[in-house]
Amino acid sequence: MKLACVVSCSDSVKCEAEYSLSYCLSSLGFFSAPYTSDSQGTLLCYGEIPEEVMERVLKGDWVVNILHDPGGFEGMVNGKDLPRAKSRGAGGSGPVAVFFVCEEKEGVSLREMVVADGSKLTLVSEERMGEGGIITVHFDLLASIFFFLSRAEEVFSNKTDEFERPPQELAICAREGFEEEPVVNTYILLVQELLILAAHRSGRMLLRKLEWPAGQGYCVSLTHDVDRLAKWRGRSILKGILTGKTREVFSSVRKSKSDPWWNLDHICETEKKIGVRSTFYFFTDRGGEHGGRYDCVSIKELLRDLVDGGWEIGLHGSYASMTDKSRLIKEKMRLGEAAQTDIAGIRQHYLRVKIPETIENMEIAGFSYDASVGFSDRVGFRASMCLPYHLYDFENRKAFDILEIPISIMDRGLPGDVKRRKQEARRIVQSVKEGRGVLSLLWHQSMFDDADFPGLGRLYEWLLGMVSADNPFFANHVELYRWWRKRGQVSIVSSEEKGAGTVLRIVSGEEIPLMSFEVFGRVSGVSCEGATLKEFCLKEGDRSVFTICDIRSPGFGLSIEHGDES
Known part of the structure; x- marks a missing residue:
């Protein structure tokens, strides 16, 4: 049930290749291990196929071989040669763009891409060899994944915008015009498709963890940045009077809770109606020109009420905290004390992140996740990914520990009138569905003020309904x-063939109320020891899905009964 993986490339880029491969397989939920002579799983090889693996191919195994472009990782690691895309032509299918195309190899084409100039590019081919065969990916898929997730084009650029952050147009998806398609998701789904094919032809089963607990198609995560809690304060009062809003100004000043931006109760009621809770990101103090114009201590009752109601409080990192480690630590501590809760997550104000410095400071401060990667001037996927992932630490050649949860839609990024906004939102939702990913919404609470931002509050409610x-x-x-x-943390520690089935020992680091799995291969049933089988369902195409509940640490036993091959 475990994939057997080989990474054949130079040591100078092996860490980067393993980072991409690990992410690809873990996001898909496959169990994997490095190849050894005792490996019994489906074969996956990056780079040159070793002789020992070729011997197994000749005897009947099929291997998925992702070709390695020697110049791919090397150029990015050195910050010298960032790639250009080969973009999909009009009416074409498959990934919207590929990078690091390798030389053609013999074989029958399984997947082609019509590029922008009208020519055809072989993406995947197969070649039978002896009793088995090789399924070849003709572009360096792992280097491509690395390029997107590492944010190499931003890490190695000295360009900044008016907010002293990497310009959003630096992202290659923005330059090439495919920011609304999560390209990395299409890459990893291609890998899944090819592994299933190789396993089937090798007569093996594959087991994977589904992305979401009950096997849902995708995840929705709601967030709100609270930049200002009051519309009418200081200079805004004078501006309001001068623009003919005197009655609204004085009504709000007399009673702060009638201020149109003091509206968190309305947002919470909207979410409660469908049984969900969101994350609110708060500043800790006024913070000068780019600050929040409120102090978290003065609203501690509000913060604690939100926590008691099941909403999450996260830190909206101040403008200066992008490169100020001590300030970031103090802000996290101060907000946690005011809200009387642990602060697990952060989103930087204006999405101001400098890689690696800001990410390193977040880890030192003790954050578990960051939610700052995204666009503010458009919708889409800045890292071309709609699943959580870990940014890459170029200096130490490893993934950062902090989890990145990318933004899909920010309110201000939606264009034009209501009709266009809904069209854009539908496209993003569809992309997330196809990628089995996370639809992460960012709606500032001020956007529910219909006087200043007509229709945006209702658009949020429409999106939730959809x-x-x-x-x-x-x-x-x-x-x-x-x-x-x-x-x-869920992994296979042992696998044994018994009679007409496979017995697995699966470990879990924590208790899990509900988790779903998918098996590729003929299965007649499953049973559990140490957990409860909630549901088992046979699907079309030799595929089965089952859900297990009450998983306790250290794990459980899983028996998979093989189906009749006739």
């Missing part, structure tokens, strides 16, 4: 972080 019909997995950011961590 996605609720799909019955997704709803989770605020800390719930999403905890789920993703628990899912990642």
Whole structure:
């Protein structure tokens, strides 16, 4: 049931290749281990196929071989040669863009891409060899994943915008015009498709953890940045009077809770109606020109009421905290004391993140996740990914520990009138569905003021209604972080063939109320020891899905009964 993986490339880029491969397989939920002579799982090789693996191919195994472009990782690691995309042509299918295309190899084409100039590019081919064969990916898929997730184009650029952050147009998806498609998701789904094919032809089964607890198609995570709690304060009062809003100004000043931006109760009631809770990101103090114009201590009752009601409080990192470690630590501590809760997550004001410095400071401060990667001037996927992931630490050549939860839609990024906004939102939701990912929404609470931001509050409510019909997995950011961590800790420690079935010992680092799995191969049933089988369902195409509840640490036994091959 475990994949057997080989990484054949130079040591100078092996850490980067292993980072990409690990993320690809873990996000898909496959169990994997490095290849050894005793490996019994489906074969996956990056780079040159070793002789020992070729011997197994000749005897009947099929291997998925992702080609390695020697110049791919090397150029990015050195910050010298950032790639250009080969973009999909009009009416084409498959990934919207590929990078690091390798030389053609013999074989029958399984997947082609029509590029922008009208020519055809072989993406995947197969070649039978002896009793088995090789399924070849003709572009360096792992280097491509690394390029997107590491944010190499921002890390190695000295360019900044008016907020002293990497310009959003630096992102290659923005430059090439495919920011609304999570390209990395299409890459990893291609890997899944090819592994299933190789396993089937090798006569093996594959087991994977589904992305979401009850097997939902995707996740929805709601968030709100609270930049200002009061519309009418200081200079805004004078501006309001000068623009003919005297009555509204004085009504709000007399009673702060009639201020149109003091509206968290309305947002909470909207979310309670569909049984969900969101994350609110708060500043800690006024913080000067780019601050929040409120102090978290003065609203501690509000913060504690939100926590008691099941909402999450996260830190909205101040403008100066992007590069100020001590300030970031103090802000986290101060907000936690005011709200009387642990602060697990952060989103930087204006999405101001400098990689690696800001991420390193977040880890030192003790944050579990960050939610700052995204666009503010458009919708879409800045890292071309709609699942949680870990940014890459180029200096230490490893993944950062902090989890990144990317933004899908920010209110200000939606264009034009209501009709266009709904069209854009539908496209993003569809992309997330296809990628089995996370729809992470960022709606500032001030955007519910219909006088200044007509229709945006109603658009949020419309979006909630639309996605609720799909019955997704709803989770605020800390719930999403905890789920993703628990899912990642589930692993196979032993596998044994017994009679007409396979007996697995699966370990879990924490208790998990509900988790779903998918098996590829003929299965007649499953049973559990140490957990409860809630549901088992045979699907079309030799595929089965089952859900297990009450998983306790250290784990459980799983028996999979093989089906009749006739």
